[in-house]
Amino acid sequence: MHLPEIKIRKLGIMTGKLLIIEDDSDLREGLQLSFTCDGYEVFGTATKREGLWEMRRKTYDLVLLDCNLPDGTGFDLCKEVRKFSDVPIVMLTARDTELDEIKALELGVNDYLSKPFSLGVLKARMKKILNERVRGRETERLVSQNIMMDKDTCKVYKNEEEVPLSKLEYRLLKYLMENKNHVLSKEQILSNIWDSDGKYVDNNTVSVNISRLRMKIEEDTSNPERIKTVHGIGYIWKEE
Numbered sequence: 096m097h098l099p100e101i102k103i104r105k106l107g108i109m110t111g112k113l114l115i116i117e118d119d120s121d122l123r124e125g126l127q128l129s130f131t132c133d134g135y136e137v138f139g140t141a142t143k144r145e146g147l148w149e150m151r152r153k154t155y156d157l158v159l160l161d162c163n164l165p166d167g168t169g170f171d172l173c174k175e176v177r178k179f180s181d182v183p184i185v186m187l188t189a190r191d192t193e194l195d196e197i198k199a200l201e202l203g204v205n206d207y208l209s210k211p212f213s214l215g216v217l218k219a220r221m222k223k224i225l226n227e228r229v230r231g232r233e234t235e236r237l238v239s240q241n242i243m244m245d246k247d248t249c250k251v252y253k254n255e256e257e258v259p260l261s262k263l264e265y266r267l268l269k270y271l272m273e274n275k276n277h278v279l280s281k282e283q284i285l286s287n288i289w290d291s292d293g294k295y296v297d298n299n300t301v302s303v304n305i306s307r308l309r310m311k312i313e314e315d316t317s318n319p320e321r322i323k324t325v326h327g328i329g330y331i332w333k334e335e
Contacts (some may be wrong), residue, residue, distance in 0.1 A: 111156030111225065115139045116146035117187065118165050129214060143167035147175060155182050156228070157221060160204075162188030162195070170202055177203040183224045187212065192287070204306065237272045241335050242312060242321070244272060253312065263288070264308050271322060271332040280329040305330060 099322050115133045117123040120141070127137045138153075140146045143164045150158070158176075162169040167188055184207045190197065191209045206220050236242040241249065243252045251258045251263060260268065266288050271279070281301045289300065305322060313319045323333050 101229060103115065112136045112154065113138070113157055113159070114149055114153075114155045115159045116143070116164070116169070117159065117161040118139075118142065118163075119161070124178045133218070141165070143169075143172045146172055150176055150180060150182065157185065158223060159217075161182050162186055162187050162190055162199075170198060173204055183228060185217070185221060185224070187217075221311045237269070239272055239275060239321070239332070242272070244269060258311050260308075260311065264311070267308055268302055268312070272328065275332045275334045278325045278328055278331045279310070282329075284329065301329075 096189060115123050115126050115130075115132055115137065117126070117139070118141045123139045123141065127139050130137045138155075140149055140150060141164075143166045146158075146160070149155075160169045160172065164172070169188070172184070173184055176184070181203075184203070184306075185206045185208065186199050186204045187208055188199075189210045196207045204239060205224050208217060208220070236246065241254045243255075244250075245252070246269070251260055251265065267284070270287050272286065284301050305324075306316075309316045309319050309322050312321060321333055323331050325331055
């Protein structure tokens with residue numbers, strides 16, 4: 096399984112999956128061409144129904160949404176999308192009233208531009224939104240070499256492939272990664288992962304679960320590179 100990810104190119108241009116919902120074919124195709132040249136993977140639709148279907152079946156990094164569509168309004172679409180997704184939405188509209196802008200923002204639109212708009216301004220606002228989203232994602236993830244933990248979904252990936260972990264293994268790995276390069280005693284691990292004072296826990300509980308975790312995380316369990324034993328003390332998550 097490959098993780099959906101917004102990538103930042105060396106030139107500083109933000110890229111990712113972009114959905115354009117716009118019934119003006121000339122505008123839609125022009126935007127598609129421009130953003131494709133910037134490195135985005137771009138998809139376009141012309142109706143509310145098609146746009147909603149696309150967002151239900153695929154993950155997008157940002158949506159450009161026209162306010163007036165042949166089969167409904169962008170307001171209605173945004174209201175439906177916010178029931179199942181927090182994807183950033185930038186609304187493009189020929190309407191230029193304060194009430195419409197307020198309504199859009201209250202429905203969860205991230206930004207609002209009136210037509211005609213500057214392509215440069217649109218791209219700058221999109222980049223700002225995507226940068227903020229990347230920073231937010233980084234706080235929800237723990238990354239160490241080829242191991243990534245998504246704290247929002249409680250899933251762990253090794254080389255971008257999901258690693259099935261029990262709840263206990265997940266908590267143990269999270270504690271180790273959050274304290275990388277720090278030696279953790281068995282007592283510390285017991286008090287943080289199991290009962291607060293170690294009651295009802297066998298003396299071998301930590302070592303047994305460390306061994307299970309190594310089998311799923313390490314390339315060579317006989318010579319672990321990440322979860323190392325500090326003899327007589329405990330364990331350490333090693334990161335160079």
